[in-house]
Amino acid sequence: MSNADFEKFYRAQNLFSDEAEWQIFFETLRVILPTAFRITGNRSHAIELRTQIERYFIPYIQAADLEGPHVDPPAPLPWYPDQLGWQMTIPRIALKKSPHLRKFHTFLVTETEVGNISRQEAVSMIPPLLLDVKAGHMVIDMCAAPGSKTAQIVEAMHAEEKDLELSPGLVIANDANLKRACMLVHQMKRLHSPCLLVTHQDAEQFSNVLYPSPPEALRFDRILCDVPCSGDGTIRKNLLIWKDWKIADGMGIHGMQLKIAQRAAILLKVGGRMVYSTCSFNPLENEAVVAALLNSTDGALRLVDVSDRLPALVRRPGLTTWKVLRKDGEPAERFSDFAEEGINRAHSKCLPTLFPPANVADLHLDRCLRIYPHLQNTGGFFVAVLEKVKPLSKQDALYMETPAKAEDPPIKKPKLAPAEETTPDSPPLNDTVDSEVPAESDAKPLKDEPFLFVDPTDPDLESIWKFFEISEKLPRDQFLVRSEGSKQRTLYLVSSAIKSIMAITRNERLRVVNTGIRCFSRNDVENTPCTYRIHYEALPLLTPFLGDARKVRLTHPDLRMLLDSPNHLSVTRFSPALQERAGPMVLGCCIGYLYPEDAPEGHTMTGPMVFPIWRGVSSLYMLLGKQDKHSLVARVYGPDSVIETPKGETTSTPVDATPTAEVAEVTEDTPAV
Numbered sequence: 298m299s300n301a302d303f304e305k306f307y308r309a310q311n312l313f314s315d316e317a318e319w320q321i322f323f324e325t326l327r328v329i330l331p332t333a334f335r336i337t338g339n340r341s342h343a344i345e346l347r348t349q350i351e352r353y354f355i356p357y358i359q360a361a362d363l364e365g366p367h368v369d370p371p372a373p374l375p376w377y378p379d380q381l382g383w384q385m386t387i388p389r390i391a392l393k394k395s396p397h398l399r400k401f402h403t404f405l406v407t408e409t410e411v412g413n414i415s416r417q418e419a420v421s422m423i424p425p426l427l428l429d430v431k432a433g434h435m436v437i438d439m440c441a442a443p444g445s446k447t448a449q450i451v452e453a454m455h456a457e458e459k460d461l462e463l464s465p466g467l468v469i470a471n472d473a474n475l476k477r478a479c480m481l482v483h484q485m486k487r488l489h490s491p492c493l494l495v496t497h498q499d500a501e502q503f504s505n506v507l508y509p510s511p512p513e514a515l516r517f518d519r520i521l522c523d524v525p526c527s528g529d530g531t532i533r534k535n536l537l538i539w540k541d542w543k544i545a546d547g548m549g550i551h552g553m554q555l556k557i558a559q560r561a562a563i564l565l566k567v568g569g570r571m572v573y574s575t576c577s578f579n580p581l582e583n584e585a586v587v588a589a590l591l592n593s594t595d596g597a598l599r600l601v602d603v604s605d606r607l608p609a610l611v612r613r614p615g616l617t618t619w620k621v622l623r624k625d626g627e628p629a630e631r632f633s634d635f636a637e638e639g640i641n642r643a644h645s646k647c648l649p650t651l652f653p654p655a656n657v658a659d660l661h662l663d664r665c666l667r668i669y670p671h672l673q674n675t676g677g678f679f680v681a682v683l684e685k686v687k688p689l690s691k692q693d694a695l696y697m698e699t700p701a702k703a704e705d706p707p708i709k710k711p712k713l714a715p716a717e718e719t720t721p722d723s724p725p726l727n728d729t730v731d732s733e734v735p736a737e738s739d740a741k742p743l744k745d746e747p748f749l750f751v752d753p754t755d756p757d758l759e760s761i762w763k764f765f766e767i768s769e770k771l772p773r774d775q776f777l778v779r780s781e782g783s784k785q786r787t788l789y790l791v792s793s794a795i796k797s798i799m800a801i802t803r804n805e806r807l808r809v810v811n812t813g814i815r816c817f818s819r820n821d822v823e824n825t826p827c828t829y830r831i832h833y834e835a836l837p838l839l840t841p842f843l844g845d846a847r848k849v850r851l852t853h854p855d856l857r858m859l860l861d862s863p864n865h866l867s868v869t870r871f872s873p874a875l876q877e878r879a880g881p882m883v884l885g886c887c888i889g890y891l892y893p894e895d896a897p898e899g900h901t902m903t904g905p906m907v908f909p910i911w912r913g914v915s916s917l918y919m920l921l922g923k924q925d926k927h928s929l930v931a932r933v934y935g936p937d938s939v940i941e942t943p944k945g946e947t948t949s950t951p952v953d954a955t956p957t958a959e960v961a962e963v964t965e966d967t968p969a970v
């Protein structure tokens with residue numbers, strides 16, 4: 298764990314006022330990074346899970362400490378709101394192998410797979426918090442995959458939502474790499490948001506999003522530029538950086554970072570906020586980019602002082618000067634020094650903007666945040682929060698638009714970013730606890746099927762509305778399908794903003810990979826007035842709109858039977874109240890409710906829980922995958938209730954059970970596929 302060039306370069310930057318701190322900084326880089334995770338999802342659900350960690354797992358780990366080798370339980374990050382961000386130093390191997398920690402390991406695996414927990418480096422949680430997203434905002438995350446920050450943005454957008462209100466907002470999650478954009482889609486399924494649009498474009502030239510009435514290019518309220526970077530802030534985790542780090546790395550990527558930030562500056566609304574961030578210590582990728590951005594926008598952007606935000610987060614101010622080194626390690630005082638040397642290949646990406654500009658003292662670069670690993674035992678990170686205070690002057694806009702003419706640059710084929718793109722959250726391969734995204738092989742690019750809006754008078758919609766007694770407040774004109782004609786018709790709901798955007802043909806240039814929340818799927822079944830079932834992921838959003846016709850109240854033993862059984866169970870096996878309610882129901886999907894007053898003792902529920910159930914000819918069946926069922930058993934009945942298979946198996950099954958088997962059954966013995 299050493300690299301002479303790294304040391305030379307960063308010593309030249311005078312990051313710290315004394316040698317002692319440099320030593321502590323450098324020593325910390327050699328200590329393996331603690332694991333951090335975030336409890337995701339809507340507030341009440343997240344608080345329930347947090348309570349479970351506090352009440353059950355912390356005492357459990359404390360007890361394990363007495364029996365096995367010493368381990369500290371996880372602790373909440375002091376600066377993360379509502380104690381929903383956590384960090385732990387339990388070594389990965391101990392977590393996996395120690396019999397004393399097995400339940401905690403199972404818990405993390407299950408909750409990560411169903412998306413209730415997201416492994417995310419602590420420092421990577423900072424930019425979305427400072428972006429300050431509110432309901433109804435138009436937001437774009439320019440470099441979004443694998444999507445941990447997008448998830449925080451989407452959660453913030455829905456945080457204050459009321460029942461019977463669909464957020465009018467928009468979150469575009471863009472990534473130039475199609476494969477990574479598809480991984481993002483997988484992640485996003487669990488966000489239950491109709492406001493998300495996943496695109497794949499080169500952010501340097503992100504196309505204008507046309508918006509109707511009057512038709513114009515949309516300007517965003519919030520933009521995140523979490524740009525590709527050299528990633529040396531992740532060195533505690535990505536040990537190869539010790540070997541591979543080169544002086545030329547930061548220099549080489551500065552130009553691209555600046556272009557992405559400049560494109561964002563154009564897309565930002567006056568009064569809007571953008572956050573520029575990297576997981577690098579390098580001033581050439583950080584302050585130099587911000588300085589060049591400020592200077593190229595001639596006062597239209599300013600750095601925001603966020604010193605009062607996240608007060609428990611220890612940070613250092615941005616640098617107000619820095620050094621550029623030639624690849625031989627010698628300092629270059631000015632741009633012309635490179636010319637003198639003759640611009641060789643390593644310096645071909647050298648730009649004048651690498652150097653501190655003459656007006657550097659006026660730019661308030663100290664308002665940027667530098668997070669060093671030794672400050673609070675994290676990775677390294679850089680964040681700048683900027684505000685657009687006036688329109689860009691025409692000249693600036695022309696300068697920054699590439700090619701010059703364009704308020705609407707042409708589509709450029711996205712460059713595929715390197716497969717090993719550094720991000721603080723790239724999952725180690727084959728490590729289920731730590732993976733926050735599926736392995737790349739799971740992330741197949743979606744087939745290029747068009748997005749087609751469903752006619753609001755479509756007979757299927759009519760039957761769904763009638764069957765579930767859906768309120769007319771749920772807009773029927775915001776549903777789309779991707780493969781018309783197939784038996785398995787699935788209806789996705791999108792926000793009004795996305796509908797408006799998708800309705801404009803010229804927005805095809807956005808290269809949409811996916812959008813919409815999966816709400817209803819058609820089953821191949823007869824003898825029911827409605828062949829559609831509701832998806833679990835859509836229930837939190839749809840429940841307030843549903844009438845009573847298909848609601849069934851469950852006792853907790855009813856729920857337990859449904860969660861434990863892989864098969865359809867005869868209606869006669871359930872509580873008398875459920876038999877009475879479900880018995881006369883016609884075949885089709887119904888919604889099971891467990892109210893806190895019906896929950897088992899010691900539960901942590903703060904509101905009713907809802908589940909999609911299939912009412913068969915004479916049976917009931919829970920329309921959930923195995924992992925979801927595991928997670929729910931643990932949540933409702935406590936982690937002790939999860940029955941482990943001999944291998945402690947909790948491995949993935951498709952998120953939803955396929956409907957074909959459910960509808961083919963009629964007897965309680967028919968196993969579901």
Ligand SMILES: C[S@@+](CC[C@H](N)C(=O)[O-])C[C@H]1O[C@@H](n2cnc3c(N)ncnc32)[C@H](O)[C@@H]1O
Binds near residue numbers: 500524
């Ligand atoms: C630091 S990572 C982003 C991490 C992400 N924000 C998160 O929190 O999960 C940078 C991402 O930028 C993407 N990328 C690289 N070049 C790009 C470009 N020109 N335009 C858009 N995305 C790009 C990479 O594929 C990579 O996924």
